[in-house]
Amino acid sequence: MEILEALFKGFWCAVAAVGFGVLFNAPKKSLWMIFLVGFLGGMTKFGLMLPAVGARIVLATFLAGLVIGFSGVFLGNWRKIIPMMITIPSVIPLVPGVFFYRSILGLMSLAQVPDEKYTQLVNQTIYNGTMTVFVLLAITLGVVIPLILFKLEKVKNFPPA
């Protein structure tokens, strides 16, 4: 059942990815690839976070980012589409929305005269903020590493004769 849930969440990640593809005016022929890559990414993240596997969110997101990056580069090179047009919309569903929201809420709550709950509030806010930054970094690096590894084709700017 849990695997089914991971698949289901992967599907919704794919739907979100296509939405961002449309928002960024991605070419129509790339939408199915964004859906597929977004699905793979979402499935990887939520699959790794299943209790049976037990990966933590930063690692799971980083690996999902890598899966998105590599599959996007592969598909892009195969179908002659610029890989970043597939990978960037696909990776956006992995952003740490709830951590981000809680960090903001926490920071706002910190702007008060400290009481006995203040230390706990500080701890929670730092935790949420740190997770936001780390998950964002994991996503970005996961996508960028394959783009850098498979460099664009080199064209020499020929020297003057």
Add this chain to the structure above:
Amino acid sequence: MIDLLNLTLSSGRGENLKLIFILAQQTNLLMPVPASHDYDLLGKLLLDVGIAMIHAGAPIRRVDLALVRISNSFGCQIHHQMTTRDLSISLYADHQLVFSGMVSKPGLPAVNFQLVSDISDLGLRVKEEKPSLEQFESYFTEISGEVDYPRLFILVVVSLAGAAFCFTFGGSLLAMTLTFLSTFAGLFLKQELIKLKVNPYITTYLSAFLASSVVGLFWLSGISGSYEQALATSVLFLIPGVPLVIAFVDFLGGYILTGIERAGNALLHVFSISAGLASVLYLFKIPF
């Protein structure tokens, strides 16, 4: 004349002559420029191509690739300097400077993948077909860069993406519906503000404010349910994903300055989103 000046310089005559030599070099007096308006046209087209790509959100390496391909196809070597708002290029043919120019485009980059794709394809086409300059100009003007999808379609699909986001964060059906509505309202406002050419950060702030207010209003209405996921995901359509990722692509490609520009731009958008969300949380007194 060159020989005379070089002789004078090598014989150790004063600084004035050296200055004249440098000035003459810079004003091309010593280099007979081929009489051709074509290089002017090519230079201007390259400036248009480059700045259009930068504004559409292409990494600097991709822009460089297109510019080098096109200029090489017309027998020129190109040197350029780019920021996310300015592009200056110098074209050389047979060791001679044939064009030097700069373009600045106010306004900050708006993502348009179709445009990046079309111009990249144009670079390849020019490399393969070796068209005349006029043909190249007509190919370039054919690229409109206009959005391919109808506005309502974009609104519905992006709102659906927001709802999907909400589901992946564990949101209920109510939260998903709220995210759909808030994204729809926020994106609609964003599109209108872009048309009015409002400052992009204020656009992001106001859109985030409106989107999260929709959820806030439902929260005030007292309908029971979990609003956390809806509030958290209502503003995610504004996430500056492209500048953030491209900033890293530029960093790792060695284009540190443009990387910093893009990262700064992304950070300011994140700040605007946070400010919009924070305003709503404060106004509606939503507890931690």
